Amino acid sequence: MEKENPKMEQIVSLCKRRGFAWQGSEIYGGLGAVWHFGPLGVEMKNAIKRHWWATFVTRRNDIVGVEGAVLMHPTVWKASGHLESFTDLLVECKKCHRRFRKDHLQSGKFIGGKATEPMQCPDCDSKDWTAPKDFNLMFKTFVGPVEDEASKTYLRPETAQSMFTDFKLVLDSSRQKIPFGIAQIGKSFRNEITTGDFFFRSREFEIAEIEYFVKPGDDEKKFGEWLDLWKKFYLDLGISENKLREYEHPKESLSHYSKRTVDIEYKFPFGWSELAGVANRTDYDLSQHEKFSKKDLHYFDEQTGEKYIPYVIEPTMGIERIMMVAIVDGYKVSDGSDAREKGEVVLGLSPVIVPIQVGVFPLIKKDKLPEIAREIAEKLLQRRIRSFYDEAGSIGRRYRRQDEIGTPWCVTVDFDTLKDDSVTIRDRDTLKQERVKIEEIENYIFAKLNLS
Amino acid sequence: MEKENPKMEQIVSLCKRRGFAWQGSEIYGGLGAVWHFGPLGVEMKNAIKRHWWATFVTRRNDIVGVEGAVLMHPTVWKASGHLESFTDLLVECKKCHRRFRKDHLQSGKFIGGKATEPMQCPDCDSKDWTAPKDFNLMFKTFVGPVEDEASKTYLRPETAQSMFTDFKLVLDSSRQKIPFGIAQIGKSFRNEITTGDFFFRSREFEIAEIEYFVKPGDDEKKFGEWLDLWKKFYLDLGISENKLREYEHPKESLSHYSKRTVDIEYKFPFGWSELAGVANRTDYDLSQHEKFSKKDLHYFDEQTGEKYIPYVIEPTMGIERIMMVAIVDGYKVSDGSDAREKGEVVLGLSPVIVPIQVGVFPLIKKDKLPEIAREIAEKLLQRRIRSFYDEAGSIGRRYRRQDEIGTPWCVTVDFDTLKDDSVTIRDRDTLKQERVKIEEIENYIFAKLNLS
Numbered sequence: 056m057e058k059e060n061p062k063m064e065q066i067v068s069l070c071k072r073r074g075f076a077w078q079g080s081e082i083y084g085g086l087g088a089v090w091h092f093g094p095l096g097v098e099m100k101n102a103i104k105r106h107w108w109a110t111f112v113t114r115r116n117d118i119v120g121v122e123g124a125v126l127m128h129p130t131v132w133k134a135s136g137h138l139e140s141f142t143d144l145l146v147e148c149k150k151c152h153r154r155f156r157k158d159h160l161q162s163g164k165f166i167g168g169k170a171t172e173p174m175q176c177p178d179c180d181s182k183d184w185t186a187p188k189d190f191n192l193m194f195k196t197f198v199g200p201v202e203d204e205a206s207k208t209y210l211r212p213e214t215a216q217s218m219f220t221d222f223k224l225v226l227d228s229s230r231q232k233i234p235f236g237i238a239q240i241g242k243s244f245r246n247e248i249t250t251g252d253f254f255f256r257s258r259e260f261e262i263a264e265i266e267y268f269v270k271p272g273d274d275e276k277k278f279g280e281w282l283d284l285w286k287k288f289y290l291d292l293g294i295s296e297n298k299l300r301e302y303e304h305p306k307e308s309l310s311h312y313s314k315r316t317v318d319i320e321y322k323f324p325f326g327w328s329e330l331a332g333v334a335n336r337t338d339y340d341l342s343q344h345e346k347f348s349k350k351d352l353h354y355f356d357e358q359t360g361e362k363y364i365p366y367v368i369e370p371t372m373g374i375e376r377i378m379m380v381a382i383v384d385g386y387k388v389s390d391g392s393d394a395r396e397k398g399e400v401v402l403g404l405s406p407v408i409v410p411i412q413v414g415v416f417p418l419i420k421k422d423k424l425p426e427i428a429r430e431i432a433e434k435l436l437q438r439r440i441r442s443f444y445d446e447a448g449s450i451g452r453r454y455r456r457q458d459e460i461g462t463p464w465c466v467t468v469d470f471d472t473l474k475d476d477s478v479t480i481r482d483r484d485t486l487k488q489e490r491v492k493i494e495e496i497e498n499y500i501f502a503k504l505n506l507s
Numbered sequence: 508m509e510k511e512n513p514k515m516e517q518i519v520s521l522c523k524r525r526g527f528a529w530q531g532s533e534i535y536g537g538l539g540a541v542w543h544f545g546p547l548g549v550e551m552k553n554a555i556k557r558h559w560w561a562t563f564v565t566r567r568n569d570i571v572g573v574e575g576a577v578l579m580h581p582t583v584w585k586a587s588g589h590l591e592s593f594t595d596l597l598v599e600c601k602k603c604h605r606r607f608r609k610d611h612l613q614s615g616k617f618i619g620g621k622a623t624e625p626m627q628c629p630d631c632d633s634k635d636w637t638a639p640k641d642f643n644l645m646f647k648t649f650v651g652p653v654e655d656e657a658s659k660t661y662l663r664p665e666t667a668q669s670m671f672t673d674f675k676l677v678l679d680s681s682r683q684k685i686p687f688g689i690a691q692i693g694k695s696f697r698n699e700i701t702t703g704d705f706f707f708r709s710r711e712f713e714i715a716e717i718e719y720f721v722k723p724g725d726d727e728k729k730f731g732e733w734l735d736l737w738k739k740f741y742l743d744l745g746i747s748e749n750k751l752r753e754y755e756h757p758k759e760s761l762s763h764y765s766k767r768t769v770d771i772e773y774k775f776p777f778g779w780s781e782l783a784g785v786a787n788r789t790d791y792d793l794s795q796h797e798k799f800s801k802k803d804l805h806y807f808d809e810q811t812g813e814k815y816i817p818y819v820i821e822p823t824m825g826i827e828r829i830m831m832v833a834i835v836d837g838y839k840v841s842d843g844s845d846a847r848e849k850g851e852v853v854l855g856l857s858p859v860i861v862p863i864q865v866g867v868f869p870l871i872k873k874d875k876l877p878e879i880a881r882e883i884a885e886k887l888l889q890r891r892i893r894s895f896y897d898e899a900g901s902i903g904r905r906y907r908r909q910d911e912i913g914t915p916w917c918v919t920v921d922f923d924t925l926k927d928d929s930v931t932i933r934d935r936d937t938l939k940q941e942r943v944k945i946e947e948i949e950n951y952i953f954a955k956l957n958l959s
Contacts, residue, residue: 228526
């Protein structure tokens with residue numbers, strides 16, 4: 056078994072063929088940098104979101120969830136600084152008139168296209184550019200039946216702002232005390248100038264964010280704790296440690312709201328790229344919203360009698376990027392040295408985020424084997440274990456189909472089952488087969504999932 | 508206990524105070540008809556989505572899920588007919604210049620505002636209107652760094668279209684055969700002219716849709732089956748049958764794609780209103796996309812050798828409307844005739860969609876009771892039962908807090924627990940208390956949830 060560095064073409068091909076992801080609006084030639092997720096992709100995304108939510112919201116007493124809207128009042132973006140500062144420098148090729156991000160051209164790496172000389176047009180090779188101008192990455196739209204400046208607003212480029220604007224509403228309804236966090240997973244939109252690398256850099260994506268409110272002075276310590284928890288999240292999913300690194304943003308290139316930002320990067324086939332980040336947003340956002348809304352957003356500490364605007368540590372990650380790093384990192388091809396044939400693909404995904412946790416097969420389609428297998432699959436579903444019944448093709452072929460999509464366990468109902476009420480459970484990684492009583496399958500799987 | 512018809516003010520107040528829902532961008536005076544969901548609201552929405560998905564996708568072999576994008580290629584909306592036909596007739600008051608939907612003014616009921624005479628302005632009482640004109644309800648935006656006609660597209664007003672454009676991609680990757688369905692839950696956006704009734708009619712909402720593909724000729728029978736399943740969904744959630752009715756759209760007012768549409772309506776405090784619908788979209792959408800994309804979207808039936816464009820039955824429901832009907836229908840106030848005090852509120856929600864399924868309390872905060880209670884809460888979470896640990900205030904107060912948000916069971920750890928390893932489980936509806944062994948709590952709850 057080789058753990059190779061897969062090429063992006065292999066990943067793209069697997070994702071499309073097996074229904075993880077494909078280009079949006081494909082029958083119309085696609086819409087740039089917008090992706091759709093197929094039957095397995097949506098199950099995997101749902102599993103990732105549930106796992107993230109369970110880890111950081113449900114199983115912590117100090118974090119509550121919210122769901123803000125994509126459409127917010129335009130003053131939100133004025134107060135947050137996005138209207139002025141959420142921009143990239145855009146330049147236009149004077150020869151072919153295509154537009155690019157200046158920093159991408161300067162780095163000599165045009166994302167999603169061919170590598171070129173710094174500041175050379177990837178399309179026509181010209182080096183003649185217009186003067187750079189600020190391009191705001193927020194999508195614009197109009198709310199209500201009149202299309203004018205007053206009705207103009209933007210699709211949110213991050214979910215964070217609703218957690219600041221609703222800070223007091225959450226505080227009043229949830230009885231939380233500082234330090235505490237508000238978490239959100241939601242669609243966000245960025246009108247990227249240059250896009251690419253499959254669904255790595257999309258114009259529409261889901262982001263998972265926490266705004267963790269602390270007393271000023273406690274922010275630097277809490278920053279370190281969150282950075283550790285953030286790295287742990289990827290390591291617990293089995294992502295290769297030697298392909299993860301931290302990137303500390305230099306002071307001079309920090310976002311307008313940030314005192315410190317550290318990204319977690321992964322070594323993708325297209326280079327080191329950002330998976331997640333932790334930022335110290337200080338009291339910037341709450342202070343700005345207090346100023347623009349003229350509402351009091353101070354926190355009153357009942358124990359000390361102090362009133363202050365909390366500092367905010369913001370750990371964020373992209374849901375689709377979790378999906379992509381798991382698939383890229385887990386992609387393995389057999390070299391024939393194990394029980395697999397050379398060339399067979401295994402997706403070594405963590406059992407908590409796989410689309411299917413247990414494949415359930417009758418050895419053949421007769422003698423009640425299908426009925427028993429279906430019943431097992433249904434029972435597992437009732438206990439929230441993602442099972443999938445399959446009776447099509449040889450048993451070997453069914454194993455291979457599940458290996459390729461990362462299914463960690465396959466249960467096979469055979470003729471012995473009729474005598475001993477037991478089944479065979481095959482492990483994706485070790486290829487070992489164990490004999491387990493039907494009534495024990497559920498506990499066996501829960502134990503493997505480390506949940507018992 | 509009275510099961511009263513609550514006033515919307517009571518619902519709105521409860522929702523805000525306990526963190527179910529409040530207006531979006533509230534600190535800036537709100538953004539019209541856009542809502543945010545608080546800590547309990549997001550848990551309830553997540554539970555609703557999981558329940559819907561489990562019912563119609565995971566536990567059926569003939570339906571697979573997908574996740575399309577909000578942003579699609581503009582030709583999608585041309586082909587689907589939305590660009591031309593997804594409009595309301597808009598009129599403007601010549602005196603105060605406010606704009607309204609003509610049909611709302613004609614019915615004499617301006618949604619979200621005061622009732623008026625037909626065609627009388629709800630704001631200034633004038634009856635002088637501009638000629639009606641078509642107003643397209645899709646939000647407009649621009650994709651990419653150039654703002655022109657070519658880059659103009661729309662936020663999806665429904666999720667359906669990606670299930671038609673990706674029909675072949677799903678078919679190829681999922682091995683489904685007709686009849687089968689594609690399901691999706693996702694954000695949709697409609698730039699409603701008049702809005703209101705709390706989060707009932709919002710500009711941004713989540714919709715759950717199935718496109719069920721059948722052989723032409725099988726459509727009318729399948730329509731009936733889906734309508735039955737759709738009603739059953741609400742009845743299984745415990746919604747009052749006498750407040751549900753069907754509304755058959757008259758032929759002359761059917762949407763441009765529909766052969767037949769039936770809505771399921773509920774008698775809300777603001778009148779009979781649509782919860783859900785089933786439409787027979789025929790082969791309209793697939794034919795249109797075939798025509799505009801010039802791709803073959805015919806289905807090939809391997810068994811009969813026939814090639815045809817499938818007919819589509821489309822059952823849909825709004826996620827936030829499931830939430831609202833459950834809260835409105837479940838809202839009860841004690842008249843003092845039961846063990847509760849007059850005026851105490853109980854939310855009679857189905858255990859599958861409540862934000863919290865089990866409250867876990869130590870009777871008091873000493874002698875290891877908190878540790879035992881925390882451990883029970885954690886164990887339940889591990890088995891995917893939504894538990895919540897609470898130690899604040901008297902036990903009676905903690906029960907009332909849980910009653911008001913619909914928590915069906917409360918587990919109390921008391922001094923006897925130290926001796927007999929048992930706890931008291933209180934039922935929200937019967938108010939009965941049962942003594943249950945700690946190790947049996949999980950099975951007790953699963954049995955109640957009808958999942959064992």
